[in-house]
Amino acid sequence: MDGVNVPELVERLSSDEESVRKMAVFKLQSVIGDPSFADVFIHEGGLPKLRFLALHSTGNTLAYCLTSLSRLLELDKGWDHVTDDLIRRIVELVVAQPLVNVNRGAMSVLAAIVGHPSHRNSQPGASGFQRLKPAIDSQPQFLPSLVEKIASADHALCANSLQLINALMRDAVANDASFEWPRFIKQLQELGVIKSVNGLMRSSAVHDLAHPLLEFQSLTKVLLRRWKEEVVDLESPDHRRAMRSLQQSSHPDKSVQDPQGSKRHNPSKWRRLGFNTESPAWEFEATGFLGLMDLTDFVYKNEDGFHKLLLEQTAQPQEERCPIACASLAVTSILYDHFEVDKSDDSESHRHNNLDTRSNFDKAFKPLLLHWSRLHTGGLSAFVRLWGAAGALVADFDKVEELIRILIEQVVGQAPRTKDIKEVEDDLAEFELQKLRELQMELLELTYEDAWGHHLRQVREELNHEALQFVKEQRIRCLLTGAWFPQTMAYSTDSGPITTKTLNKTVPNAWRFVRLSHNRRYLHYADFEEKSKTEPKLEALPEKIDLSIVSSVVSNVSASAPSTASSDNTLTTLPGHASTASTTTMITIHGYLPANSHARNRSDTSNSSGQRETALLRLHPQSHTLASEWLDGLLMLLNQQPITAETHKLVNLIGGYGLKIRLLNVRFEDLNMDEPVMPSREGLDEEYYYDIGGMEGGV
Structure with missing residues (x-):
């Protein structure tokens, strides 16, 4: 603040000359980030003038003004001057203003407004996304324009656009009393935000956009977590509609003729889809609405193939049929575990802030997570393929599930950041059963090696x-x-x-x-x-x-x-x-x-x-x-x-075969055995002896 005459600077903001106003606001943007200066600036009446410039200025003057306003809001100051007309003006700028520097400042202000919902006192009851919603509704091109700017060649503009989208998503999910956030997320997806962000994650621009990209990745996990935690309830219109479409897509026999000539509904319409019972809602307990979404998406995008698959399975003996629905839920759980969706945001942020090598930096980004639906489809198709290749029975379901877990880890987990989703889908479709089994045995041996260490090495030496x-x-x-x-x-x-x-x-x-x-x-x-x-x-x-x-x-x-x-x-x-x-x-x-x-x-x-x-x-x-x-x-x-x-x-x-046979004969639970606790003499008031040879104890 040294050398800056605040009253004079505030006075110049309302000068009749454009050049004077431009120079004043240009200087303001470089010093307004100082809290002590901001306090003096507000005390001298600078906020109304700054707001006026945001509403009526153009060009670089407007750009400097919006940058100053965003930095002031970041200090948690000036919220009482963020009015609805100012929000409408800034939303209009995002849609219609071609200047990059104006767009940057506009989106920074909107991101600050969305990210600080507790300070919206000019409109009681409204906060975050809801505060912007009237202005966004009046500008149908706002979201398309915002998503389009993610692909901008200007990385700063790209970062600001993505930061605003992140803020809108986070606030919409956190304040979903009106249940509008799923529709908002779907609208963003339809506009191509997933495709744009995926392209950035796989490009060289990932270094310049690391923070907003990692935040978007974290928000994707938040959405998956919310869908998983949502219990499938047939009283919910959305859930009931999804279950009905799922059942109808299978083209079931609508009626069955009984010996008396009357018609009745097919008694196994849900088991036919691969559920365990005719009341399938409870089977989504582990995956929630996410599991239902994945299954309906698989059916919707491949309806003819799904119907053919059901006919093929129906032609098999009962014990040889692959339960499609159960397999779908299993793949959902495997992907959920693989991407560590339950990991807290704080732990991920700490891990990302400590990246010290390019290799670790690349590992932090998971662009394949954005293709959740396609990974689920590829995993479920691989499940059915491996089921047939292994000649599995219903009793072998857990074994095939474990093979799919290894497959996902091998193909998805080992994929480099730049690998295209189509290549991953091809790998899932072509991975051989024999190679998977070999990997399974290697992992099993490593697991026991970690658990038993020298005991396993001794067994290996004896067997050799x-x-x-x-x-x-x-x-x-x-x-x-x-x-x-x-x-x-x-x-x-x-x-x-x-x-x-x-x-x-x-x-x-x-x-x-x-x-x-x-x-x-x-x-x-x-x-x-x-x-x-x-x-x-x-x-x-x-x-x-x-x-x-x-x-x-x-x-x-x-x-x-x-x-x-x-x-x-x-x-x-x-x-x-x-x-x-x-x-x-x-x-x-x-x-x-x-x-x-x-x-x-x-x-x-x-x-x-x-x-x-x-x-x-x-x-x-x-x-x-x-x-x-x-x-x-x-x-x-x-x-x-x-x-x-x-x-x-x-x-x-x-x-090697001798070792594998011994490993397969050991229960996996044995690996989790705790160390025996040495008994103490606490509570004993008499002499105590224990005869190991005679297995007798006494006092």
Whole structure:
């Protein structure tokens, strides 16, 4: 206020010269926000002059005047000069005034009037939206003009427009004695406010308009909450009308012929729609009028499809029919929980004010919430689709509902801010049942992990150990059964190391059969000129290797998955074996022989005790599966860890299924068990003992 002569400034507001008035009100708008200045300004009689300028000035003078007035009202001062003629004038400006800066100020004043209903004393009994209603009724283009300005390129004008709409919505919902707020909200929706706000939320302008957009999002939750809290009452004309239209849209048989020839009403007209009883009003207890709105909207927008769906369900046996109405109410509840509609405005505002990263900023906006009806339709359609895909029965309703909850969380919850509603609808329609079940098991495991922590990890370790022992026995049993291997590497003692140049030095069409002895101590084998249809018995295999002298088992079998390029390269047909494809995959069993034993190849080495390590046996598996069975079987027989991808995959699969079976056998309520309370000695006046071993207590 320093340097400002208030009496002189007030006097200039009523000057005969337009330029003097403009400069005075221009300066006023920058200082009127100071409460001490505002008090002096009012004391000097500035309010009547400011009001006069608001009623009669034009151009920038009017813009500066409206800005000053709005800032004064924000200080909760000057309300006695906000008269009906001033409100009518400002409403007219919103509709007819093309200047952006005038529109900004006009909407700021109206937002202040709507947002402070307790100070409307010039018209007793009227407040907020009701105070503006006569002026709005006289200007049919007011609301269309207001909604249109949301799409303005000027972000300040856009923000002011949205703030005024927010104020009108909030006050209309809070003061609904005349039950006009639903019609007002519907009028805004029909004018396209949802489409405009959704476009802003998904655009880059969201940063400049964060406050009004988040407030609109919060108001959307307020509306949903009000509709949910509204009890469905068939005495209400609106509710009765909705139920009647719902029933008629299903095209029921209006009458049924009884054996006596008389006509009576269809006794299951509501159960036919998927309700549990013929008195469906009570079934909306959990969702209120919101559930009824969602169901009637689904039917109204897809009447032919709804009728076809009912006919399809009616053709099914009773226990296999999907209860459409119950499914609709379930989807409403799921969406309500997902968007945390019950969360208070204060907690949301606190969360939004503490956004520190772009990621968190984007997560604060939920443009999909504005498409509630389309999400409900997509969710209900997915419910019916998954019901059929799963072959569900009525008793499985809760299970399908849980799948839909996961689906909504996955598709809607993981959708980025910029994702279009049409893409979300497509995802809901195409998400596969099998993928949902996999997600369900992952979530179930994470839930128990959070609840039980180290207990679950211990169970997992035990199951993995059991799975490893199971697979070990399976692999060893493969060795006990025996297998044929093409014997194409019959080198003489001077053949040297195996290379691509010596690959042709093979004995064609020779086969070797190898089998583990029953006592698991010897590996028996023999060579045959051809592969017989029956497997040779152990007595027909004269050659054997004592496993106690085996030092190592090595192989060029890839440890990666069989589908990888590196693994595929190890399976190639050798010369002379087109029909009985051998491979370059090789398993070599090494062992120690006494020092005087004859070396089998030039790669033999000696150890400190005089024994020499040599290749005792070479095998050429014909497939990845056979290679995995024999390589890991031999390793595990020697108490070593398996190395192939197939064996590891099998161990993880068995252990995983074991864990899932145990999780499914545990009641979910067990997760919510409280910690046991340690009893105290309070109230005891005698010695007390407790015999744990004998389960006896006494004093």
